[in-house]
Every structure is written in C-alpha cells, then in structure tokens.
C-alpha cells in the first residue's frame with residue numbers, strides 16, 4: 193500500500209504538476225513568480241522592451257498556449273488586438289472558459305476612463321481606462337492578491353501558500369512606497385513630460401503632474417507642430433524632466449534639448465526586463481525614482 197501511494201504521488205499530473213501560466217506582459221509574469229514561486233511556471237508573451245499595445249500574434253505563441261492553464265492580462269483593451277486571436281488560435285478549451293482568461297485592470301480602480309463616445313479621431317483610446325498600472329506599487333500589491341486568488345481556484349490546496357506570498361509582496365511594495373515617495377519629494381520635481389500616458393498611475397501615486405505627452409494623441413507619433421507646443425509648455429511651466437519610454441522612438445529628444453535649456457531627457461524602461469538588470473517590479477520602480485533623482489539639478 194505504501195508503495196502504491198508513493199507511485200501515485202509521483203505522477204506529475206497529480207502531486208507535482210506546476211500551474212502553467214502565460215501573461216501578456218513581463219510585469220505580470222514577475223508578480224506571478226512572486227506569488228506562485230515553485231508551484232507555477234510562467235512566461236510572458238510580450239518582452240519588456242516591446243510595446244504591449246502592438247505585439248505580433250505569432251503562431252508559435254498559439255502552440256505555447258495550448259498547454260497553458262491560465263492567461264493573465266493587464267486588460268482595459270491594452271492587449272485585445274493580439275491576445276484574443278492568440279487564445280482562439282491555441283484552441284485550448286481551458287483558456288476559452290470563463291476562468292481561463294483573467295484581465296486585471298477593471299479590478300484595480302482604473303483611471304482615465306473616457307466619458308461619452310469615443311471616436312477614432314481621438315487616437316488609440318482605451319475604453320476601459322488607462323491599462324498601464326504596472327508603475328503603481330499599490331496596485332501591484334493588490335494585483336498580487338488577485339492573482340493569488342485566481343491561482344488558488346486552480347490549486348485550492350495551495351491557497352494559504354499563494355496568499356502568504358502575495359501578502360509578502362504587497363507589504364514590500366507598501367514599505368518601499370514610503371521610501372520612494374520621500375525621495376521623489378526631495379527632488380522638488382513636480383512635473384514631467386512623457387511620450388505616452390504610460391506614467392499616469394505612477395504620477396498619480398507620486399503626486400507629479402504628467403499631462404504633457406510627446407504623442408499628439410494616444411498611439412500617434414510626435415508631429416512637428418505638436419512638438420513645438422510641448423516645447424512651449426515646457427518653457428512656460430519650467431518643466432525640466434522628460435521621460436521617454438524606451439519602447440518608443442526618441443528622435444524628438446535632440447529637438448527638445450536644443451529648444452529648452454538645462455533639461456534632462458531619460459529614456460527609461462517601463463516594464464520588467466525593459467533594461468538589463470531590471471528583473472523585478474521593485475527594481476523597475478527604483479529605476480524610475482532614480483530618474484527623478486538624476487533630473488533634480
């Protein structure tokens with residue numbers, strides 16, 4: 193009997209099978225790793241250096257998704273153009289079931305939810321609100337708890353394990369937040385220009401005004417006339433820091449440098465693995481806080 197139990201428990205599908213998770217972004221993969229540790233195997237479809245609005249729906253991802261238990265996405269239509277075709281193409285019934293595809297944004301108190309009718313002329317607007325919550329430590333902590341809950345529904349016996357890990361991550365984020373807030377406050381910087389509205393949650397949390405973007409409209413590359421209006425805003429409001437997400441073209445940087453004296457332009461990662469050494473959510477936010485410290489002078 194003893195022998196039988198051992199054999200039964202060694203069958204990988206019973207006792208030691210890891211939950212197979214795919215995430216749309218590296219930021220979510222990193223949280224899944226923190227929560228699931230050795231009980232999950234996770235891969236991200238988008239790389240940290242890629243624009244998550246626009247990922248090619250490659251057949252190789254469909255094959256990979258065939259053996260996946262769960263897909264986790266940021267949501268708010270960030271990835272819908274490519275993740276839906278990938279899930280369809282995978283023909284994996286688990287992912288097409290209600291619980292197989294999980295979008296987080298709607299549960300994380302989204303900001304910038306558009307009011308009224310949205311037209312194509314407004315650019316690539318996300319009807320569900322801004323999906324780029326990965327730069328807000330508070331929402332990352334909450335996302336970890338939501339992910340723990342979802343993993344528990346797949347493996348109920350590990351519920352306490354997932355919850356404990358998620359809480360640990362949330363505590364780390366909350367503790368670090370205080371330190372990051374103090375450091376940004378110390379820089380005296382209260383405004384920054386960004387390329388896309390990737391920093392809205394970050395700016396909200398750290399009380400920075402980030403209402404000037406290099407894009408004239410979401411998803412539309414900078415135009416000469418819009419760049420001129422950015423230059424005018426920067427001069428008028430004395431804005432000295434420009435953060436260009438490294439997913440985008442930074443060809444407008446020399447023009448800004450030439451027109452506005454003494455500014456710092458930092459081309460920054462906005463996802464985990466977006467730059468060598470940025471291996472966790474914590475390191476990513478630390479990198480951005482350092483960009484403010486560099487921009488202090």
Ligand SMILES: [Zn+2]
Pocket residue numbers: 245318323324388389410
């Ligand atoms: Zn966006």
